[in-house]
Amino acid sequence: WPRFFAYHERYNTGQSIQFTHTLSPTTFYEVLISHIRDGKKGTDMDQGFPDSRDWWVPNGPYAAGVIYPWGSNYSENGADGIQHNYRYRVDFTSQLDSHNQLRVGSEGRIYNGYVFTSHRGVNFSNAGWNASAYHLTPRYYSGYVQDKMEYGGMIANLGLRADYYNSNKPAPVDKYDPGYVIGGNIRGNTATEPNETHVKISPRLGFSHPVSEFTAFHFQYGHFYQIPEVAMLNNYGTYGGGYQYYPNPNLMPGKTVQYEFGLQHNLRGTHRLNLVVYFNDMTDQPQWKQIYMANVGNANDRFFTRWYDNIGYGTSKGMELTLDRTAIGKWYYRLSYTLSRVFTGQEGSQEQWSDDPTDARNWNRRKDAKTSLRGTDRTHRITAIVSFRSPQDWGKIIGD
Numbered sequence: 001w002p003r004f005f006a007y008h009e010r011y012n013t014g015q016s017i018q019f020t021h022t023l024s025p026t027t028f029y030e031v032l033i034s035h036i037r038d039g040k041k042g043t044d045m046d047q048g049f050p051d052s053r054d055w056w057v058p059n060g061p062y063a064a065g066v067i068y069p070w071g072s073n074y075s076e077n078g079a080d081g082i083q084h085n086y087r088y089r090v091d092f093t094s095q096l097d098s099h100n101q102l103r104v105g106s107e108g109r110i111y112n113g114y115v116f117t118s119h120r121g122v123n124f125s126n127a128g129w130n131a132s133a134y135h136l137t138p139r140y141y142s143g144y145v146q147d148k149m150e151y152g153g154m155i156a157n158l159g160l161r162a163d164y165y166n167s168n169k170p171a172p173v174d175k176y177d178p179g180y181v182i183g184g185n186i187r188g189n190t191a192t193e194p195n196e197t198h199v200k201i202s203p204r205l206g207f208s209h210p211v212s213e214f215t216a217f218h219f220q221y222g223h224f225y226q227i228p229e230v231a232m233l234n235n236y237g238t239y240g241g242g243y244q245y246y247p248n249p250n251l252m253p254g255k256t257v258q259y260e261f262g263l264q265h266n267l268r269g270t271h272r273l274n275l276v277v278y279f280n281d282m283t284d285q286p287q288w289k290q291i292y293m294a295n296v297g298n299a300n301d302r303f304f305t306r307w308y309d310n311i312g313y314g315t316s317k318g319m320e321l322t323l324d325r326t327a328i329g330k331w332y333y334r335l336s337y338t339l340s341r342v343f344t345g346q347e348g349s350q351e352q353w354s355d356d357p358t359d360a361r362n363w364n365r366r367k368d369a370k371t372s373l374r375g376t377d378r379t380h381r382i383t384a385i386v387s388f389r390s391p392q393d394w395g396k397i398i399g400d
Contacts, residue, residue, distance in 0.1 A: 012038040027094040032087070038113075039082040083113030083136070101148040109140045111230070134234035134247065139166040140227060146204070153216075156207035163225055166197045167233045169249040175307065176354060177294055180236070180243055188293070195249035200225045214266040221260075225253040228286050232308040246293070246305045254285045254310070270327035277319045285312030287346045292353040292361075304351065314344040314374065330389055338381040345371040 016034035023029070091105040116133045146159035170192035172178030179190030202225065208218035228251045237245030262276040289311060290304040318340030325332050353361040392400040 010038075010040040012036060026096075027092075029090065029092040032089040034085075034087045036085040036087075037082065038085070039080075041080050081113065081115035083111060083115075086110040086112075099150055101150075103146045103148070104144070106143040107141070111136055111138050115231075115235075130239055132231075132235055132237045132245070134231070134236055136230045136234045137168045138227075138230065138233065139168050140164070153210040154207065155209075157204070159204035161202040161204060163200045163202065163253070164197065165200070165225075165227055165253055167195050167249040167251070169195055169234060169247065171195045171249040175246075175248075176292055178246065180246070180293075198252055200253060200255075216264050218262045218264075219260070220258070222258050224256045224258060226256065227253050228308070232286055237306075243293070243305045246291070246307055248308050251286055251308055252284050252310045254312075255283050257281045257283075266326075270325060272322075272324055272326050274322040274324075275319065276322075279317040280315065282312075282314040282316070284310040285314060285344075286310060287312035289349065290351045292351070309348075311348045312344065312346050313371075314342070315371070316340065316342045330391065332385075332387045332389070334383075334385045336381075336383045340377070340379065340381070342374040342377040343371040344374045 014034065014036040016032065019031045021029055087107070087109050089105070089107045091103065094102050096102055114133075114135045117131065141164040142161060144159060144161040146157060149156045149158070171194070172189070173191040173193050174189045177188045179186060179188045179192075181187070200223075202223040204222040206218070206220040206222075208216060210216040231245075232247070232251055233249055234247045235245050236243065236247065258278070258280050260276060260278040262274065264275075265273045267273055286308045287310075288306040288308050291307040292303055293305050294303065318338060320336060320338045322334065322336040324334035349362045351362070353359055356362075390398050390400065394400075
């Protein structure tokens, strides 16, 4: 939005180095190290905060590790932020024999940065209208092992992946009365505890096999985890004299279990028909709900804040049918039709007052496990690509 949370400049710089070492004709490894600095500047910068934690200087009472008040020097519609992304990756590959290729690897990402936006340019510690400020330092590490097996026409990939995820942000001891600043005064319980870390194991399986001289099929199965958005873990978002967002550092990654089956058939040696059917089962998806927090705002009717939790789920399923010309010639075309359905849902209390399962207030706006069609669903999609290649004898300008 040009008027809301606008910034006039976005920039990034990056450095990377990649090293490949061949140990033998069948074995090699690769190492990648990189750093990216991504930033944006608003039309009205504050005092040019240094690129470190030092810029997070409170203006008024301060609760270490919990509250992030902001200075009052921003004018209307300020926005700026800096994010550093440090990454390493190591991959080892070895062809053990004629049937097995082994791959082992690890990757790590460390983030450090801040984000600030304000529509009215008021002091963030006073919970101004539509302001957002947070510092982010999450950590992600992963490792995998995979064996690619080839026997005759069959190719199989067996793999196992482990992901470690840490939001690296203290969590409030009492999420129903956490520490926050309203009108320059500290409210709530400022006590914190270390955030939860998450380790997820993901099996992966894929294989393809010819059925006949002209037909082959493939099957894939795997678990995949999606890390939450940084705003869900870090954002202290204010609105109209209160907090409309409060971060949940313990939010788990969302999980997707994916199945895919495909059939490929050669037609008369000139065309290929490909059919793919898939199903994705999504659980532990982050969705917001209203958490009761005593006196979370100046207004008498503001007692709730949005808190993201793993209460969402969904499914996506569909099929794709593709016909393309494989014979070499002047004409090439590819026709594709996709039929898909995407559903989403949420279960549990929409308003939560306590962790007591017998608390009747938690049932005021309880959502049953009920799915609905997602707004981004695209049921039918048809695509066509047609190209013509001119013969060589059409001359030097447009020939070939």
